[in-house]
Amino acid sequence: MLYREAGQFKTSYAADQQIFPILQDRIGIGLIAVLALGVLPLFATEYMTTTILIPFLVMSIAAIGLNILTGYAGQLSLGTGGFMATGAFAAYKLSTMFPDLNIVFVFLGSGVITAFVGVMFGIPSLRIKGFYLAVATLAAQFFLLWLFNKVPWFTNYSSSGVISAPPRAIFGDIMVTGSSAHYTAKYLFLLVFVGLLALAAKNLTRCHLGRAWMAIRDMDIAAEIIGIKPLQTKLSAFAISSFYCGIAGAAWGFIYTGSVEPLAFSIEISFKVLFMVIIGGLGSILGSFFGAAFMVLLPVILTNAPHLLGLNIPVDMISHLEYMIFGALIIFFLIVEPHGLARLWQIGKEKLRLWPFPY
Amino acid sequence: MIFKKLALAAVGATLAASALSAVPAQAQENGQFVPGLVYRTGPYAPGGIPWADGFADYVSLLNARDGGINGVPLVYEECDTAYNNDKGVECYEKLKGKGPTGGASVQPLSTGITYALMDRVRADKIPMITSGYGRADASDGSVFEWIFTAPVTYWAGADAIVQYIEAQEKDLKGKKIALVYHDSAFGKEPIKTLQALAEKNGFKLDLFPVPHPGLEQKATWLKIGRQLKPDWVIMWGWGVMNSTAIKEAAAVGFPMNKFVGVWWSGSEVDVRPAGMDAKGYLAAQFHGAGANYKVHEDIVKTLYEKGKGASDRDKVGDILYNRGLISAVIMAEGIRTAMNKYGNKPMTGEQIRWGLENLKLDDAALDKLGLKGLMAPLQLSCKDHEGGGKVVIQQWSGAAWTPVSDWITPRRDGFLTEMYKESAAQYAKEKNITPRTCN
CATH class of the missing domain: 3.40.50.2300 (Response regulator)
Structure with a gap:
């Protein structure tokens, strides 16, 4: 009843092509923006901001990145962790080499560097597909981490191999990285980044390039026959995906944890991002957010739930329960909707359109 | 159909729960809050469990035997990090503000988590004690004001x-x-x-x-x-x-x-x-093995004989158990030193830092604590956060660890201290920290 688009007519091409063609969606997204920009910073505690919101936003960027590659262009990748590490170390090198460089450019620069690295490792995708490509990208994961561990130049010759984010500010004196930065400043800075990157990703997938990616994903031979060049298309997917992963890695190191060793970007994080994309929904930007929320929020909720319910369970038991419930939920959601949470949301919207009349 | 409704309900429940999780946890008792970043799960749990048990037992011993430190009870809460840096940060953020004065000190038992928390403890003014792990140059107290490496570094x-x-x-x-x-x-x-x-x-x-x-x-x-x-x-x-x-x-x-x-x-x-x-x-x-010290006697008598111990009776005195125990001792004595100056009430992080910087555990003090022979004497200062701990080499006989050397004093003067200083100065430059003056 509430969610019905009857009576909303499009009178221009611009109106017809907008991202949210339905008024209710626009209102919804506006509300979310107000909530995220205005309400959450005022009410979120430090714990909530630093351990829930910030990792959620960081992982959203990574999930969007992998979704472009795997969900839109159909190239399975297990190198996300390696690309994130590249982003983190590139950001560290850039910000320590050029201390006066604005942090925004540091992040963008680390994204560009990672994009180059991503293209290098995307080259095998021109010849191999599917699981074989996954194994080839696995090489990126292991090689890049080995490189950052092995070559002391990347860590500015730190004896332990750990890099820590130098304090940097935007707009003169508002610190966004380092220990003196206020958590709300970090959150808002990251939120703006995520918003712009998500918008860019959404538009990319709606334009010429995104359609070429999807054509390659659905059937590469057919796509080639209708004039899509596999070389440019696949490598552009790798480049843009890695750009996002690189920024996610930089944000992880600079805004979330504040210090990074290569071990933090192990194969586990590659799998985690892949699960986010699968659970959230392949080929959906919104799904990337759902997936990141599912993978980041749920463990935190599960570890805190016994405490909130007033149960006195030993910590090791809580950790084990968390794994069990989390695993069961992943299986449950995949049985209910193999196409991910984004598809579930879409079905929900269709139902809402008819509600309360069943037919 | 039903499945899908269920799924929608589950999504709704998840969102509701996430809203709930923002609600602060229940009120704290009026005591000194001690956060415990432990790992009883994960790949390194076999090492994490005995350490956590030793730490927990010493805290319980202080509460059960002496009613806390100088009469102020210790409120101890564990959080499982699984030796994972992100989880460690989450645990730290969760526990740091609890109790009337916040967390007394953190001991993450992981070099990775130590690095991740280094900036945070400086901002939050909570001392971090990294006994036998973490960043060695943090021994330079003029740069690393909030980090203590006592008794020894790598x-x-x-x-x-x-x-x-x-x-x-x-x-x-x-x-x-x-x-x-x-x-x-x-x-x-x-x-x-x-x-x-x-x-x-x-x-x-x-x-x-x-x-x-x-x-x-x-x-x-x-x-x-x-x-x-x-x-x-x-x-x-x-x-x-x-x-x-x-x-x-x-x-x-x-x-x-x-x-x-x-x-x-x-x-x-x-x-x-x-x-x-x-x-x-x-x-x-940097400490002895076995359960033949007075502190173990007390732990067995006050805790294990009443079924209140964290571990099994026969695990008391294991190497890692003893390490957890002396980690708790360093923290507890730091708090006690602070209370002797600032009064017997829950201490803030800043007061505990003063306590740790003025901590002096000589033979007499160790004897009083029932630790004589278990660890070497310690004396910390503003400048020296390592405290001059000593190392002993032990050999596994097939059944027990037996010392094969005397206490070895690491060559700090003219060698390690210089290295600490040089490395800390580089860190200070990178982080824009002005080293404080210690006198």
């Missing part, structure tokens, strides 16, 4: 191990020493010191990184045992890597009495899986 440990080897070999010139290390921030810590010592003493150092988690070491040990044939092997390992290394070393016939592990490679859980192969294996420690 650099001091590396130096003590080399001193022991030197004592056995008389002259190190031309000797070959191999370092087998966990390829992480933790394992890399001693490299700089060992390289400096290699240059000074004229021995040759070969590095063998072992990737996490350390189950695959065949190639490493074939190279050590068959090609390189070093005179000594030093190991910087943790968790399952240790017992794997001991087994592989035995398989290539490397003599155990030339194989020295750091303290994290020298507990019962490391040598027992290797069976009799491990007999003769050496490890550096």
